[in-house]
Amino acid sequence: MTTVGRPAPAARPSTTGRGGRRRAEIAEAAAAILREEGPAGVSHRTVARRVGCSLSLTTYYFENLDELLGEAGRINIGLWASRAEAVAEAVEGAPPPTGRDEITALILRACLPEGDALLGHYLQLIASAGAAPVTSAYRTGRDRLNGAVARVLRQLEIDCPPELVIAVVDGAAVTALSEGRDVRRTAERLLQHVL
Template identity: 80%
Template structure:
């Protein structure tokens, strides 16, 4: 058989078999990381362990440690997924804003900025609890800090669309501060955040 006609083998498998195994492994690793990210959002870093992730995925403990040798590695990947989700949400808001007529009324502008900055639905309390807890878990806080530029960039696009020159870091800080204050005192988060945004937009 010529070299050109010979089927390549990798670790005893044909090349197509090796690719399929690699693809399956990649999907399994992604599934484990996404479950860890969901637990991180729901319970904070303390809720994430190889055992809790394996239980929710429905796989063996040894499989989670095969793909993520240490808990720090698993937490870091979960953090990257979460900050990516938040940045993607803000980017989607920015893309929609850039293809539609720019809002001119204060309430519409405020609503647009809030959509870029706040999680949807009733996840607000869990979102801020785990953000605060993340400060005590270095792998998570590092991932959040590293991914922050992407989130800031998306919010900056929204601000440009409404002709606001405030830096995105300031706008996000105002929203986050208002959210924590409202949650701690039993008030409506979006109402409080919108009211405070009205002073700077």
């Protein structure tokens, strides 16, 4: 049905089968670029180049850049929540650790990206403040991340809000990065003071 004076909305591309896989591949590439370069690095053109497909294919699956950025943001917050959920599952299936170092190591595993991608992670988080679709996706997915970190804290018998723990880790990371210090050691030391 069309409204007088307005064209009928275009049919959305298939999200199942081969079309769904291609759309997911494009979204995953956008999410990777977002993690590496921030929202400014994501465009239909850069994503098409990363995937090795035509520019028209990216615009077929994602009508505009906001839609593409929003999906990239949902993928990224999902990755971070999945990491924390994996830590929660591991601690829920084992006897609770008793040593301070082991406890803070588990919390850091739940809150920090693996490897050396820390600078890029925090740069893109800050840069995302100027991209409404990304901030909306991160805000919406935050409950899942908080829930996973809360599970870790509960198993470790730590009575502290997950938002506070994440804020301490993030603050320690930004401080350490800006001062050329080791992020994990700095976060570990601050966590031990707080917890």
